[in-house]
Structures are given as C-alpha cells and as structure tokens.
Amino acid sequence: MNNVLSLKDVRLALEGNAGLIEILHGITLDVPQGETLGLVxxxxxxxxxxxxxxxxxxxxxxxxxxxxxxDLTSMSEDQLARFRRDNMGVVFQSFHLIPTMTALENVATPLELAGHKDAFERAYQELETVGLAQRADHYPAQMSGGEQQRVALARASAPRPKILLADEPTGNLDGANGTAIMDMLFGLRDRHGATLVLVTHSNELARRCDRVIRLRDGQIENMQKAAE
Known part of the structure; x- marks a missing residue:
C-alpha cells in the first residue's frame, strides 16, 4: 500500500517554565493514500x-x-515551506485569514507565490465551489465565522494539494455551519483525491473518517475503523 505519510518513533518535547515537557512519546503511524484519518x-x-x-x-x-x-525531519524551514506550498493544504480552527486582504486575495495569494499565472481565476472558482463567489471582494471582518472558514477551505484547496490537514475545522462554528463545513471539507477531499488528516472533538466528524486514532498523554491509545 502506498503510504502518503509515515511516522516512525516520533517524539516532541518543548521547553516550558518548569523545564522540558514531553508532548509526544514515540508515535509510529502510516497513512495510506486517499485515507481520511481522524485524530481524537x-x-x-x-x-x-x-x-x-x-x-x-x-x-x-x-x-x-x-x-x-x-523526509520532513531533514528539511530546512525554507524547504518545508516550499514542500507545504506544493503539496499540502492546511485548515485551522481560527481561520488564519489575512485581515487586510479580500476573500479573493486570501485565496489567490498562495497561488501567486507558487507561480500560478491563473491565480485569481482559480481562486474565484474555489470561492464559487464553497458558495462564496458573491463575497469575493469582502474582507474577513465583513464575514461571519462560517464564511471565513469557507474562505480558509477554498485557500487550502486551491493548490489542489495531495495532503489536506485540518485542525478542529468546525471548533469555532455553530451546529449548522459546522455541518456545512464538514460537507465541504469531504467534498474538497473527493474532488482532488487528497489524503485528509483531521483533528476533531466532534463525534459526528470522526464517524465520517475511514479510521480514527485516539491519543492520550502523547501516545496512541487505540486505533480503529470509524464504523467499528
């Protein structure tokens, strides 16, 4: 099976006020191409x-x-930035839109930086896909949370990434908006054939994944098919 992501004995420790804090303890994990993996x-x-x-x-x-x-662990910061630009889309809970840019500019700018000559045309198409073509000239402060997250989804999807990562994509949204974002997220995955990894507290969202991994205290507690 062709694995898109492979982690072997991965550890993470960060310096805190009380000294070194162990965040992750030896995570080993493979994510095959096309899988949707939920982290809970x-x-x-x-x-x-x-x-x-x-x-x-x-x-x-x-x-x-x-x-x-x-090998991501051997790359410099510049190499990692280029790799993400060319291969990954990332969606955050807090949207991370640039407040001084319109919705269209937020989606088009990463495409421009990647050298796409049709950046604005493609950006507008992505906004149409998430139902926001009519808001293309609006700034983030002029949009609701659900609309901002749809812009973030369009921005992540526009480069047609092979890997789509989402960190609590519905965490700041009410039920109706959260469901809409879930539908759009899985629709974008299907449209581009991306491998999707998402962090969620939502049982509904986790059930839609192919496989769910539960973490506790920085270790994998268990993993199972979502339907199990």
Whole structure:
C-alpha cells in the first residue's frame, strides 16, 4: 500500500517554565493514500501537535516523518515551506485569514507565490465551489465565522494539494455551519483525491473518517475503523 505519510518513533518535547515537557512519546503511524484519518482524544493529548508535525509546522525532537517519500525531519524551514506550498493544504480552527486582504486575495495569494499565472481565476472558482463567489471582494471582518472558514477551505484547496490537514475545522462554528463545513471539507477531499488528516472533538466528524486514532498523554491509545 502506498503510504502518503509515515511516522516512525516520533517524539516532541518543548521547553516550558518548569523545564522540558514531553508532548509526544514515540508515535509510529502510516497513512495510506486517499485515507481520511481522524485524530481524537482529550485536550492536551497531543492531537494538534501531531498534526503540526505531519505538516512540517513543528519540528520533531526525535524519530522520522516522511511525506510523499520526502523526509520532513531533514528539511530546512525554507524547504518545508516550499514542500507545504506544493503539496499540502492546511485548515485551522481560527481561520488564519489575512485581515487586510479580500476573500479573493486570501485565496489567490498562495497561488501567486507558487507561480500560478491563473491565480485569481482559480481562486474565484474555489470561492464559487464553497458558495462564496458573491463575497469575493469582502474582507474577513465583513464575514461571519462560517464564511471565513469557507474562505480558509477554498485557500487550502486551491493548490489542489495531495495532503489536506485540518485542525478542529468546525471548533469555532455553530451546529449548522459546522455541518456545512464538514460537507465541504469531504467534498474538497473527493474532488482532488487528497489524503485528509483531521483533528476533531466532534463525534459526528470522526464517524465520517475511514479510521480514527485516539491519543492520550502523547501516545496512541487505540486505533480503529470509524464504523467499528
């Protein structure tokens, strides 16, 4: 089976006020191409930290992480940034939109930086896909939380990434908006054939995943098919 992500004995320790804090303890995990993997567990279990390591947004302090055959743990910050730009889409709970840019500019700018000559055309198409073409010229402060998250989804999807990472994508939204974002997230996955890894507290969202891994105290407590 072709694994898109492979983690071997991955560890993460961060310096805190009380000294070194062990966040993740020897995580070994393979994510095959096309899988949707849910990461669940109590607050502080290491879910978001594990997702950040998978995206090269945090540096592991031990072990190896391979994405699409490339060793992320041996890359420089610039190399990681280029790898994410070309291969990954990331969606955060708090949207991370640039407040001084319109919805269209927020989606188009990463495409421009990647050298796509049709950046604005593609960005507008992605906004149409998430139902926000009419809000293309609006700034984040002029949009609701659900609309901002849809812009974030469009931005993550526009480069047509092979790997899509989502950290609590429905965490700041009410029930109706959360359901809409879930539907859009899985729709974008299907449209581009991406491998999707998401962190969630939502049982409904976890049930839609192919496999669910539960973390506790920085270790894998168990993993199972979501339907089990």
């Amino acid at each position: 567990g109590p607050s502080g279990s290491g879910k978001s930290s594990l997702l950040m390591l998978m995206g090269g947004l945090e540096n592991a302090t031990g072990g190896t992480i391979t994405a699409l055959g490339q």
